[in-house]
Every structure is written in structure tokens, then in C-alpha cells.
Amino acid sequence: MEVDERSVSREALKASLNSVGYIADDALITTLYLSLRLGKPLLLEGEPGCGKTELAKSLSEAFNRELIRLQCYEGLDSSSAIYEWDYLRQLLKIRMLEAQGSIPDSEIFSERFILKRPLLRAVTHEGLKPPVLLIDEVDRADEEFEGFLLEFLAEFQVTIPELGSFKAKKPPIVVITSNQTRELGDGLRRRCLYYYVSFPTPQRELEILSVKVKGLDEALARQIVGFVRVLREEFDLVKKPGVAETIDWARALLSLDAKSLEPQLVRQTLSCLIKDSSDTLKLDGEALEMAVENSTAKAS
Amino acid sequence: MASIIRRRVVDFCTLLRANGFNVGMSETIDCVNALKYIDVLDREAFRQSLMCTLVKKADQIPLFLYLFEHFFSNPNGQNAQIPLLNQGTPGGVGYTPSTLVERSQLSAQSWFKAYSPNHLESERRVTLEGLRHRYVLKRNIRTLEHAYPRLGGRRRRPSIKGEVDLRSTLRSSLRGTGDIGGLRWSERKPAKSRLLMLVDVSGSMDSATQSLLELVYVASNATHTASVFCFSTTLRRVDNLIRGRTPQEAARVIGSQLSIWGSGTRIGDCLRSLLSEFSRLLDPSTLVVIISDGWDLGDVGGLRGSISEIRGRVGGILWFNPLADTEGYQPLTAGMSAVLPYLDALAGLRCLFEPRGVRRLLAGMRASGGV
Numbered sequence: 001m002e003v004d005e006r007s008v009s010r011e012a013l014k015a016s017l018n019s020v021g022y023i024a025d026d027a028l029i030t031t032l033y034l035s036l037r038l039g040k041p042l043l044l045e046g047e048p049g050c051g052k053t054e055l056a057k058s059l060s061e062a063f064n065r066e067l068i069r070l071q072c073y074e075g076l077d078s079s080s081a082i083y084e085w086d087y088l089r090q091l092l093k094i095r096m097l098e099a100q101g102s103i104p105d106s107e108i109f110s111e112r113f114i115l116k117r118p119l120l121r122a123v124t125h126e127g128l129k130p131p132v133l134l135i136d137e138v139d140r141a142d143e144e145f146e147g148f149l150l151e152f153l154a155e156f157q158v159t160i161p162e163l164g165s166f167k168a169k170k171p172p173i174v175v176i177t178s179n180q181t182r183e184l185g186d187g188l189r190r191r192c193l194y195y196y197v198s199f200p201t202p203q204r205e206l207e208i209l210s211v212k213v214k215g216l217d218e219a220l221a222r223q224i225v226g227f228v229r230v231l232r233e234e235f236d237l238v239k240k241p242g243v244a245e246t247i248d249w250a251r252a253l254l255s256l257d258a259k260s261l262e263p264q265l266v267r268q269t270l271s272c273l274i275k276d277s278s279d280t281l282k283l284d285g286e287a288l289e290m291a292v293e294n295s296t297a298k299a300s
Numbered sequence: 301m302a303s304i305i306r307r308r309v310v311d312f313c314t315l316l317r318a319n320g321f322n323v324g325m326s327e328t329i330d331c332v333n334a335l336k337y338i339d340v341l342d343r344e345a346f347r348q349s350l351m352c353t354l355v356k357k358a359d360q361i362p363l364f365l366y367l368f369e370h371f372f373s374n375p376n377g378q379n380a381q382i383p384l385l386n387q388g389t390p391g392g393v394g395y396t397p398s399t400l401v402e403r404s405q406l407s408a409q410s411w412f413k414a415y416s417p418n419h420l421e422s423e424r425r426v427t428l429e430g431l432r433h434r435y436v437l438k439r440n441i442r443t444l445e446h447a448y449p450r451l452g453g454r455r456r457r458p459s460i461k462g463e464v465d466l467r468s469t470l471r472s473s474l475r476g477t478g479d480i481g482g483l484r485w486s487e488r489k490p491a492k493s494r495l496l497m498l499v500d501v502s503g504s505m506d507s508a509t510q511s512l513l514e515l516v517y518v519a520s521n522a523t524h525t526a527s528v529f530c531f532s533t534t535l536r537r538v539d540n541l542i543r544g545r546t547p548q549e550a551a552r553v554i555g556s557q558l559s560i561w562g563s564g565t566r567i568g569d570c571l572r573s574l575l576s577e578f579s580r581l582l583d584p585s586t587l588v589v590i591i592s593d594g595w596d597l598g599d600v601g602g603l604r605g606s607i608s609e610i611r612g613r614v615g616g617i618l619w620f621n622p623l624a625d626t627e628g629y630q631p632l633t634a635g636m637s638a639v640l641p642y643l644d645a646l647a648g649l650r651c652l653f654e655p656r657g658v659r660r661l662l663a664g665m666r667a668s669g670g671v
Contacts, residue, residue, distance in 0.1 A: 010338075010345075026344065026345075026348075027344070027348045027351075030338065030344075030345050030348040030349065030352070031348060031352040033337070034334045034337060034338070034349060034352060034353070035352075037334075037337045038330060038333055038334060038337075040330065043356075045358055046358075180358070186322055186356070189356035189357070190322070190324065190326065190327065190356065192356075193330075193352045193353060194351075194352055194355055194356050194357075195352055196358045196361060
């Protein structure tokens with residue numbers, strides 16, 4: 001779809017995301033719309049598996065933009081996130097120049113010898129359409145890395161000491177996600193628009209299932225949503241199932257030709273929803289049967 | 301029209317700032333700019349525009365929604381009734397989490413981090429340097445021990461108002477020639493109350509962490525009869541962990557072993573645990589002292605049942621609420637409303653940290669016929 005995302009209306013933005021299978025709340029659409037209009041990064045926090053990363057992917061797909069992803073992890077530094085000198089090529093160039101009797105000059109510290117990492121790629125993107133930059137799980141990176149990000153997020157530029165600053169001609173669409181495993185710094189937060197992605201309402205989750213899992217019986221979908229809701233609300237789980245887990249489970253049940261939720265079937269496929277061993281113990285025989293019963297009641 | 305909205309938004313930013321939000325000029329500018337792109341008469345879009353530009357943390361969202369509803373529902377622009385929770389201002393009123401949930405129509409479970417029943421394990425790095433209020437606290441806690449004087453203690457003290465003390469009279473005569481020179485009079489000393497202190501260390505009490513640490517430490521060490529518990533989502537006894545330790549050791553123990561610090565709140569469940577596991581501590585000689593803001597999204601009926609049962613067993617219940625230090629505070633939260641009929645007194649936390657604060661409180665209670 002050829003749409004300029006910066007001038008698109010909220011309704012069109014929602015329709016575009018719907019068209020690629022992303023069902024969003026009005027509040028999220030408003031926040032995303034303002035983020036695009038104001039040209040500010042969007043910081044998404046919330047439970048894992050609620051569609052934070054998926055939003056960036058869908059945005060890139062909906063507006064036909066390149067998706068540049070920076071997956072954060074502990075120990076991530078500027079050489080992995082911004083740039084790195086291509087030492088091998090620099091050495092070869094030096095050898096060549098020496099063989100020609102020339103003296104290596106500042107040319108070896110030029111853009112040609114830079115290995116561009118995601119942030120620099122986003123800034124120096126040459127295409128007509130700015131890319132979507134996804135900085136995923138920023139809470140996993142060290143606090144020092146947040147410092148690197150500040151200049152980028154405020155000015156959409158990165159600085160390489162030997163070459164100077166690179167500023168984006170067209171600012172990329174930046175989506176930052178965090179699972180709240182640690183508190184992010186105020187500097188980072190202040191440079192972004194903020195949205196907390198919570199678990200969807202049952203109605204919204206049903207819509208998501210109908211879009212993501214084709215061919216799923218509506219009654220079964222209701223039972224699935226009801227059961228997941230019971231797990232989230234009535235069990236003190238370490239890792240509550242997110243939307244991603246609901247979709248996985250629905251696909252698993254569909255592939256098993258399930259017509260309705262039975263305790264035995266739920267027990268066999270529970271690994272799609274439960275990702276922590278202590279949570280498995282909380283769902284022993286009786287508790288599971290009761291949860292299935294409650295889910296049926298909630299579905300109706 | 302635009303200038304009126306701008307002025308209102310700037311006023312709202314000031315209000316947020318006064319309530320502890322980190323709203324700088326750049327956020328205000330972003331907010332005003334954002335309003336250019338939405339229909340300001342669409343209340344949902346207007347609220348979301350303000351929220352995404354001015355709120356930067358999930359736990360600020362409930363308070364934002366509350367302030368937004370009050371501020372933008374008041375056509376005259378008079379916001380005197382909005383409480384400034386962090387700084388305290390005259391004319392504030394109480395507020396309830398249920399109001400926030402109803403008005404915001406948002407998932408309380410995901411957003412009420414600070415005031416939630418969710419358990420949140422954490423290891424805190426705490427320090428107990430200085431103990432600035434050590435002596436004031438010690439004196440106030442000892443005053444609390446005598447808050448409910450009960451006749452009938454085992455020990456006696458000389459008193460002309462009492463009865464003739466034959467044992468004392470004989471002892472004094474034996475010091476001389478054995479003749480009874482004069483009668484001695486004495487009365488029974490009033491027995492001290494046994495203190496049972498319950499300190500709320502949930503996320504909503506975070507702003508008073510240092511004071512609570514001092515209180516827990518001093519209460520555990522000031523008197524050997526005090527039983528000190530911390531609670532948030534569960535109840536933990538702490539006096540046996542830190543009694544006799546230095547402040548540094550106590551801080552280390554609390555930091556490493558008290559993982560409930562900063563978690564959600566389930567006051568009713570914790571009181572139920574107290575009743576079931578420590579019932580031997582609850583008798584008429586016990587004075588229960590609860591330090592909590594009363595934010596509880598748990599079962600209010602259960603909370604009411606537990607507190608009424610405790611009240612029936614013990615000599616008295618005093619509740620110290622940090623929010624009550626704010627002038628004009630009214631105990632309107634669901635939790636506070638439920639427990640209020642069973643309390644002997646509700647006072648601000650500051651009372652415990654002021655010289656003669658407890659003495660003044662008790663004098664006020666006696667004047668009103670409370671004790």
C-alpha cells in the first residue's frame with residue numbers, strides 16, 4: 001500500500017494496520033498517529049507477548065517500509081548498534097597503498113570502511129521512504145547503552161568521532177519496546193511518546209484470533225479467550241499468557257481438530273500457554289478442570 | 301479557543317508537576333503540538349494525547365487519569381479540591397482506586413502496580429544510616445506501650461492513694477529495730493500494653509521507605525515486648541530478624557530477606573494470616589498499631605471481617621496513615637472506610653516522628669473519651 005504515513009488520518013492508520021492483521025485499540029492508534037505526526041519515537045511498555053514488537057513489523061508491512069531491527073541484550077555496545085570499522089579492508093588498503101609507495105592517509109577512515117549497524121543504517125537510509133527502526137527489548141541493554149541512544153532519539157543523528165555527525169534526511173519511524181525488566185532512564189523516556197500495552201479486552205482478543213487464526217470455530221475461540229482470561233485473572237502465574245501465547249494455542253487446537261475445550265486436551269496443549277515450571281504446578285488436576293469450567297461460563 | 305486550551309493544558313502540566321510527574325517544558329510543548337492534530341472535542345483522543353506526551357511510566361497512569369478527570373470536568377477551572385499527594389495542599393479530598401478504574405475503564409490489574417494485589421518479588425538495597433528519629437521514635441513507642449493503662453499488673457509502686465502494703469511495711473521495719481514505725485502504702489503498677497506493629501511496605505508506601513525502615517528497626521529494639529510485622533501481599537515477622545543487630549546489619553537483613561518490600565497490597569489477606577498464624581499474640585493486653593495508607597484493591601469484605609475479629613480480641617487499634625498528614629485528608633478509600641469503625645484513632649504518620657507526638661494524640665483521644 002503506497003500511503004504517506006506522516007499525513008495519514010487515524011482512521012486510515014487503523015485500517016492500514018487492520019489490513020496487515022494488526023488489531024489495535026483506539027488509544028494505541030491515537031498514540032501511534034501522534035508519534036508519526038510529531039516525528040517522535042514511540043516507547044511501548046507492557047507484558048511480554050502483547051504485540052509490541054508486532055506493531056513495528058506491521059507498521060513496516062502496512063506502509064511498505066524497510067524494517068531495521070536492533071535486538072538489545074546485555075553488553076550491547078556502539079560497535080554492534082551504530083558502526084564498526086572494517087579493519088580487514090582497512091589493512092588491505094594500507095598494504096595496497098604501501099605497495100604503491102603511497103602513504104596511508106585519512107582515506108582509510110572514510111565511510112567506505114565502515115560496517116553500518118542498525119542505528120547508522122537507519123540514519124543513512126537512502127530510500128525515498130524512511131525505514132521503521134525497531135529497538136526491541138531496550139530494558140535488556142545496559143544503562144550505558146541508553147546514553148548512546150539519547151543523541152539518536154533527540155536529533156536522529158549519530159556521531160562517529162573520525163568522520164563527524166550523520167543526520168537522517170528523513171527521520172525513521174522509531175518504535176522502542178520494553179518488558180520492564182528494569183527501569184528505563186528518564187532521558188530516554190522524555191524523548192519518546194509513551195504507551196502501556198496491557199492485555200486486550202476479551203472482545204479485542206476474539207477479533208485478533210479471528211484475524212490471526214483462520215478457520216477457528218467461533219465457539220471454540222470464545223472458550224479459548226475465556227480460558228486465557230481465567231488464567232490471567234484467577235491464577236497467580238509467574239508468566240501470564242499474552243496474546244502471542246493465545247494465538248499459538250489456538251493454532252495448536254485447530255491443528256488437533258478440537259471442537260471444544262476438554263480438560264484432557266487442555267492438559268496436553270498447556271505448554272503453548274504456560275512457560276514456567278512453577279506455573280505448571282499451579283494448574284494441577286482439579287484447578288485445571290475448574291478453570292475449564294469457568295472459561296466456558298465466561299465464554300457464554 | 302486555542303489559547304484557552306493552551307492555558308488549561310499548561311495549568312494541567314503544573315498540576316501534574318506538583319503531583320510528582322516529571323513534566324518539563326519539552327513535554328508541555330509536545331503536548332500542545334499534539335493537540336494540533338486531533339479533535340480536542342473528542343474527549344478520548346484529547347485524553348490520550350495528553351497521556352502519551354505527559355506520562356512516561358505505567359504506574360503514573362492511574363493518578364494521571366484521576367487528575368485529568370477532576371481537572372477537565374471542572375468548567376470553572378477551580379481545582380482546589382484536587383489533592384496534591386506528594387506535597388499536600390489545603391482543601392484536598394480523599395480518592396478511591398475504584399473511582400479510577402471506573403472512570404478510566406482500563407485494566408486495573410495491569411496498571412495498578414503500586415496499589416495492586418499483585419505480588420512483586422524484589423531485593424531492595426536499603427540503608428539505615430543516621431537514624432535521625434531514633435530517640436523520638438523510641439520515646440513515642442514507649443508512650444504507646446502505656447497508651448492503654450490497665451490496673452492489675454504484678455509490680456507495685458509506692459502510692460499514698462493505694463492500700464497498705466504489709467510486705468513493704470515489714471521490710472522497712474526490719475531495716476531498723478524491728479518496730480513498725482509507720483505504715484507503707486502502695487498500689488499496683490499499671491501493666492504495659494504489648495505492642496503489635498504492622499507496617500505496610502507495599503509500593504504505595506515507597507515515598508516513606510526511609511521512615512518506615514527507621515520505625516521497624518527502632519520498634520524492634522526499643523522494647524522486648526513489641527512484635528513487628530511487615531506486610532504487602534504477604535505478612536512477614538521482622539522483629540526476630542533484626543532485634544539486637546546494628547543498623548547496618550539490620551538494613552542488610554531487610555534488604556536481602558524481605559522480598560515483599562515494594563510489592564502490591566492485600567491488607568485483608570495479611571490480617572487473616574495474622575489471625576491464623578499469630579493468634580496467641582492477640583489478647584486484651586495487646587495494642588495493635590498499623591502503619592498503612594489503606595490502599596487495598598483486595599476483598600474489602602474480608603478486610604472488614606479480619607479487622608473486626610482482631611478488634612474483638614485486642615485492647616485497641618491505632619492506625620497511622622501517611623496520607624493523613626495532608627491537610628484536609630478524608631479516609632474515603634474503600635479500605636479505610638471499611639476499617640474506620642474498628643479503629644480507636646486514625647492519625648498521620650508524622651505523629652510518630654515528632655517529639656511528644658503520641659502523647660498529644662493520646663491526650664486528644666482521652667479528651668474525646670477515646671481511651
